[in-house]
Amino acid sequence: MSISDRLEDKAKKSKNKKASLGTDIDLEDYGSESRPHEDIEALEMLPQDVQTAALSAGVSLGGESSGDYFQMDQSAVHVGSSLEGVEVMEIGAALKKHSYLKDYFWKLVPIDTDKYTADVGMHPPAGYFIRAKPGTKTVFPLKTCLYMGGQNQRQRVHNVVIAEEGSDLRIITGCTTPVHAGRGLHLGVTEVYVKKGAHVSFTMVHNWGEDVEVRPRSASYVEEGGSISENYITLSPVKTLQAFPTAHLAGEGAVASFNTIMYSSRGKIDIGNQTVLSAPNTSAESISRVISTGGEIINRGRMVGKVPNVRAHLECVGLILTEKGRIYSIPELDGWCGGLDMSHEAAVGKISQVELEYLMARGLSANEATSVIVRGFLDVEIKGLPPALKEEIDKITEMEEIYGGS
DSSP: OOHHHHHHHHHHTTTTOOOSSSOOOOGGGSBSOOOOOOOOSSGGGSOHHHHHHHHHTTOOSSSOOSEEEEEETTEEEEEEEOSTTEEEEEHHHHHHHOGGGGGTTTTSSOTTSSHHHHHHHTSOOOSEEEEEOTTOBOSSOEEEEEEOOSTTEEEEEEEEEEEOTTOEEEEEEEEEOOTTOOSEEEEEEEEEEEOTTOEEEEEEEEEOOTTEEEEEEEEEEEOTTOEEEEEEEEOSOOSEEEEOOEEEEOSTTOEEEEEEEEEESSSEEEEOOEEEEOSTTOEEEEEEEEEESSOEEEEEEEEEEOSSSEEEEEEEEEEEOSSSOEEEEEEEEEEOSSSEEEEEEEEEEOOOHHHHHHHHTTTOOHHHHHHHHHHHHTOOOOTTOOHHHHHHHHHGGGOGGGGTTO
């Protein structure tokens, strides 16, 4: 059987089968092709509803940035870099221009990982290629947006990011649909390479529609003295979401951090991350804060210590604020030798009645007191967030629906 035949077989094995994580999807339920979109000269030329959707995912179309990438369905409609030393391209064009890119493409996330990656690999590549040249420092973040507007369609994306030696790269990616969006399926593959002494901050914000299903597959590789900070934020309902990014700390002194903020009022979310510490003096931290007001959240974290003299810490903490809802926390520590310093903390509960009464005794209403506690709970330090996105995080603490079970 040829490689293409094996991939097609994997992609089609979808009926009556449970995935290893979360809810399985029959790919044939979603259309494979979407209509093309024309290029635009400036992001301000996008339709107003598209601009609004992008802003809700933390991607402002004005202001300073080091580069822009905007994809509508399968079409890259606007691509450009405003900083010498930073390259931003559509991945298909980059593969044709740079012969070396084949050494990075499908190397961290194997094409046959599952049927979702197989489906991405069976179609023409779409997505972004970002490269910071050696020593380049981004003062302003690169803004990328993956917008899915087609009804009952699949969006397939494959992104590759390379931070060359000594560079500093900040990226904000917004994944979004319009308010009136119907069913849809997003399949995303992202591979991030952090070279010696380089630093990457990668913030992904999901603002999908409540009938959209999402399957990102991502991994990073960090060399000596490098660091990566990955931040995942979901504030709006989604039908199903399943993600488990992996960071490989391959060089001495490499660092990885994951920060996750999840709010779910309905649907099923299976979110987590894994760090493999395979070089001495590496360190990793994963902090997640999840809230359910009726949705189901599986909150995973895994640290794998392969060599002595590594440090790792996990926090999987959740609040259920209504009578209905589920949070399933799964922290895992996997040590392969002596000389490790690895720890975890996991908790699922409700708002403390003592804290609530304390604040109410000082003049706050029950709703105001709950809002203060929830805001503090979600106060995970994520550097570089735009003001609009910080406002979105604050908004969920003011929603009336979160108070029903407090």
